[in-house]
Amino acid sequence: MLVSALQFAPVRADVAYNMRRLRQLAGECSFDLLVLPELAHTGYFFTDRLELLELAEEPATGPFCSWLRTLAAERDGVVISGFAERDGDGRLYNSALIALPDGTWHVYRKTHLFYKEKQIFEAGETGFFVVEWKECRIGTMICYDWRFPESTRTLALRGADVIAHPSNLVAAASLWGPTMATRALENKVITITANRCGTDALDGETLGFSGESRIIAMNGRTLAVAGAEEECVIAAEVDPKATRKKSFSDFNDILADRRPEHYAC
Numbered sequence: 001m002l003v004s005a006l007q008f009a010p011v012r013a014d015v016a017y018n019m020r021r022l023r024q025l026a027g028e029c030s031f032d033l034l035v036l037p038e039l040a041h042t043g044y045f046f047t048d049r050l051e052l053l054e055l056a057e058e059p060a061t062g063p064f065c066s067w068l069r070t071l072a073a074e075r076d077g078v079v080i081s082g083f084a085e086r087d088g089d090g091r092l093y094n095s096a097l098i099a100l101p102d103g104t105w106h107v108y109r110k111t112h113l114f115y116k117e118k119q120i121f122e123a124g125e126t127g128f129f130v131v132e133w134k135e136c137r138i139g140t141m142i143c144y145d146w147r148f149p150e151s152t153r154t155l156a157l158r159g160a161d162v163i164a165h166p167s168n169l170v171a172a173a174s175l176w177g178p179t180m181a182t183r184a185l186e187n188k189v190i191t192i193t194a195n196r197c198g199t200d201a202l203d204g205e206t207l208g209f210s211g212e213s214r215i216i217a218m219n220g221r222t223l224a225v226a227g228a229e230e231e232c233v234i235a236a237e238v239d240p241k242a243t244r245k246k247s248f249s250d251f252n253d254i255l256a257d258r259r260p261e262h263y264a265c
Contacts, residue, residue, distance in 0.1 A: 001136060003162065003190070004031040004235040007213040007226045009198025012043035015055055019064060021231075029233040031077045033136070035194040038082035038143045038168040039094065040064075045200035045207050049092060049120040056086035059107050065097050072099040078133050080140055082166035085109070094121045096140050096166050098131050106131055111151065114144035128154045136161055136240040139189075143167040146176060146193075149183065156187035157255065161240035165193040173212035173228070185220035188246050188254060190238050192216075197229050218243045 006025055010018045018041050026034065038044070041064040046052040059065045064083055072079040078100055085095035085107065094110040094117055109124025110117075128151060130139045139155030141163060146152075155163055163183075169176055176193075184191045197211035211228040215236045223236035247253040 001032045001238055001240055002030060002235055003033045003192055003215060003238055004029055004233050005192050005194035005213040005215060006034060006036045006233045007195060007197055007211055008231040010040060010043040010196060012045060012200045013055060015041050018043070019067065025231065025233055026071060029235065031075065031235065033078045033138065033162065035164045035166060035192045036081035037194050037196040038166045039084055040081050042084045043200055044168040045202045047116050047119050047202065052084055052092060052120055053086060053090065056084035056092055058086055058088065059097055059105065068097050069099045069103060069105055072101045073103060076101045078138060080164040080166065082142055091122050092120055093124060094142060096142055098140055100133055108140040110142040110145065112144045112148055128158065130155060130158045130160045138162050138164060140164045143169060146180060146183065152183040152187050152189065156189050160189055161243045162190045162192065165191060167193055167195045169195050169210050170207055171210065173210045177212065177214060181216050181220040181222065184216040184218055186254065188218045189243050190216065190218055190240065
């Protein structure tokens with residue numbers, strides 16, 4: 001299975017440019033699963049809820065989400081991207097659309113909100129779930145979810161082979177990269193972090209994003225990595241089914257050996 005991560009530098013609040021650039025980059029790659037960054041069509045740094053509400057989309061009808069579904073159908077592959085979601089009651093969510101080639105789709109809403117996201121977004125209530133396509137089980141989490149080992153462990157317990165991780169990471173890749181390798185190793189899953197690069201500036205504050213998107217194997221080995229400021233698509237061949245054998249000796253299995261009765265606080 002060919003899995004890919006797209007990295008680019010979106011322009012804050014310029015949806016037309018961002019969609020144009022995404023089309024260019026996605027047009028140059030092949031994939032069975034393609035992951036795009038968090039809030040890919042809008043950029044990241046917003047503190048005015050009304051400003052972002054104008055740019056956000058309802059997933060069933062929004063042009064960005066419609067393009068994601070079209071791309072999935074045309075390429076016969078799964079496309080997962082972060083986007084700013086507006087629901088019918090005017091609430092905002094930091095979400096990811098999971099678009100399948102048959103036209104079906106799902107929305108994951110970010111569980112753990114980061115920094116000033118808490119000023120404009122509702123906390124996600126979808127919980128972590130797994131979607132299956134062509135015998136590959138795919139889970140999704142967004143950016144700051146990486147800080148919580150419960151995120152990847154929950155997805156692993158629910159059967160995920162691959163975890164898609166749309167991100168706008170401001171933390172250095174020297175921090176989150178090894179942590180994602182640990183998440184892959186401790187759960188024996190494949191992880192795909194599609195991070196953005198570049199900067200967003202607002203009201204005298206500038207956020208810089210660390211790039212270095214990466215695909216990590218179930219043993220924690222990095223299979224592909226982008227540069228810190230590079231706009232590109234990285235890819236790797238993986239075997240999702242190989243993740244399902246969670247034993248590493250005749251006596252040990254990383255999920256069966258758990259003793260959750262002793263984990264409660």
